[in-house]
Amino acid sequence: MRGDPLKKSDFYSVIPPMRKGVVLPSIFSTQNENLHRMLKRPIAAVYSMSNLVSFEPLVDRTIEVFRQELDRRFVRSGEACDFGAWLQYFAFDVVGEITFSKRLGFLEEGHDVEGIMASIWNWFQYVAVVGQIPWLDLLWVKNTVVSRLRPAKWSPMVLFANKREEERRAVSTGASEKGDIQVNDRDFLSRFQAALDKDPSIPQWHVPHPPCLHGSIMRTGYRSDTTAIFLRTMFHQLLTHPSTLTKLRAELDEAASKGNLSETVTWKESLSLPYLNACFKEAGRIHPPFGLHLERIVPPGGMDVCGKTLPAGTIVGMNAWVVHRDPEVFGPDADAWRPERWLEGDEAYIKKMEASLLTFGAGHRICLGKHISYLEILKLVPTLLQAYDIELVGEASSMTVENRWFVPQFGFHVQLRRRESRAVNP
Numbered sequence: 001m002r003g004d005p006l007k008k009s010d011f012y013s014v015i016p017p018m019r020k021g022v023v024l025p026s027i028f029s030t031q032n033e034n035l036h037r038m039l040k041r042p043i044a045a046v047y048s049m050s051n052l053v054s055f056e057p058l059v060d061r062t063i064e065v066f067r068q069e070l071d072r073r074f075v076r077s078g079e080a081c082d083f084g085a086w087l088q089y090f091a092f093d094v095v096g097e098i099t100f101s102k103r104l105g106f107l108e109e110g111h112d113v114e115g116i117m118a119s120i121w122n123w124f125q126y127v128a129v130v131g132q133i134p135w136l137d138l139l140w141v142k143n144t145v146v147s148r149l150r151p152a153k154w155s156p157m158v159l160f161a162n163k164r165e166e167e168r169r170a171v172s173t174g175a176s177e178k179g180d181i182q183v184n185d186r187d188f189l190s191r192f193q194a195a196l197d198k199d200p201s202i203p204q205w206h207v208p209h210p211p212c213l214h215g216s217i218m219r220t221g222y223r224s225d226t227t228a229i230f231l232r233t234m235f236h237q238l239l240t241h242p243s244t245l246t247k248l249r250a251e252l253d254e255a256a257s258k259g260n261l262s263e264t265v266t267w268k269e270s271l272s273l274p275y276l277n278a279c280f281k282e283a284g285r286i287h288p289p290f291g292l293h294l295e296r297i298v299p300p301g302g303m304d305v306c307g308k309t310l311p312a313g314t315i316v317g318m319n320a321w322v323v324h325r326d327p328e329v330f331g332p333d334a335d336a337w338r339p340e341r342w343l344e345g346d347e348a349y350i351k352k353m354e355a356s357l358l359t360f361g362a363g364h365r366i367c368l369g370k371h372i373s374y375l376e377i378l379k380l381v382p383t384l385l386q387a388y389d390i391e392l393v394g395e396a397s398s399m400t401v402e403n404r405w406f407v408p409q410f411g412f413h414v415q416l417r418r419r420e421s422r423a424v425n426p
């Protein structure tokens with residue numbers, strides 16, 4: 001193997017939008033390694049584990065609203081809940097809260113605000129198909145002539161981002177009172193802005209185009225879809241494998257009885273729950289949110305892979321759905337949901353499994369936001385399990401799965417009841 005990182009393939013060239021003939025690249029999609037380095041350097045620290053805890057109060061705020069809405073709409077009325085959709089509302093609102101100190105409003109509204117989710121699904125479908133034949137993209141979406149003629153239409157998410165940015169500018173220039181606007185100096189927007197202000201090497205195209213900057217932040221927000229898929233997997237697997245749910249509940253109840261579990265579970269508490277953490281790893285293994293290969297290009301000079309020499313320019317890739325089912329790594333029951341696999345066996349075996357997980361990618365382009373996802377998921381799952389008895393409505397098979405590059409689930413309905421010891425929110 002060569003030392004240089006492999007570049008991303010043309011699949012990724014389909015992902016960024018084009019506005020008025022200009023492609024708006026992002027740290028996720030760029031194929032240019034120099035640009036990637038330039039974009040990553042100032043913001044990598046914002047995503048770091050040490051910064052994570054400062055986002056916790058923002059996640060807590062959204063969890064509280066989520067619980068209130070579940071109580072109000074489903075617990076008191078006894079109506080079935082489209083849990084899959086509500087987990088997604090949560091994941092979107094938490095990104096709004098972390099990024100802008102303001103939720104997008106999915107939880108309060110109880111539906112897909114301004115068709116944001118639908119527009120993202122359409123985009124995923126486009127990328128999944130056209131990404132296989134990237135030159136097709138040049139004919140329409142990335143056609144510079146067509147793009148210049150097309151009216152510049154920003155997605156509702158980018159407009160939302162721009163509004164928040166304008167509000168902050170108004171505060172900083174004294175045109176508006178800070179009290180009118182909820183600003184948390186530690187949210188993503190404040191931290192990104194501070195990082196950009198400090199680093200003059202940021203490409204100039206970012207500066208005169210705030211929509212580009214904030215659009216890029218919001219495209220990061222699209223990762224809330226992956227978090228929603230992850231949450232659905234975890235709850236659905238637990239509900240359809242009751243022995244594992246019983247074990248997890250026993251772990252939570254024991255911690256609560258010793259006074260080691262808050263009503264809204266803290267990040268620190270969640271780390272001391274081994275079975276919860278095993279369920280987390282197993283969920284990422286059994287249903288990784290990315291359903292297509294993570295494609296890369298063989299560099300000049302070629303590359304040896306498993307004894308075969310591949311010429312320069314060959315597209316190679318690994319698919320987490322395939323890698324995660326390898327019985328040589330994960331055991332003969334690799335197709336089964338069994339969180340226990342992460343708790344048994346020697347340390348070397350567990351390390352080997354961990355090193356083989358591609359849930360968040362691998363190498364220098366590994367997911368930057370993975371710690372944020374850990375934070376959201378490892379807090380929300382035990383908090384809801386403590387608060388509610390959750391029962392699947394209909395057959396386990398009534399939930400369907402579709403591969404649109406991401407692999408979302410549909411038709412996950414549950415009945416929610418408050419657990420005896422917990423009061424219903426007013």
Ligand code: HEM
Binds near residue numbers: 289295358362365369
């Ligand atoms: C369960 C949730 C998530 C999963 C499964 C996930 C998965 C991934 C994967 C597989 C990649 C690598 C893609 C590749 O190699 O082509 C990636 C990259 C990335 N992710 Fe995530 N992600 C999640 C959540 C998030 C969140 C919440 C954020 C931000 C707040 C985020 C930000 C990013 C960024 C910026 C990259 C590009 C990193 C780079 O190229 O340097 N992700 N993610």
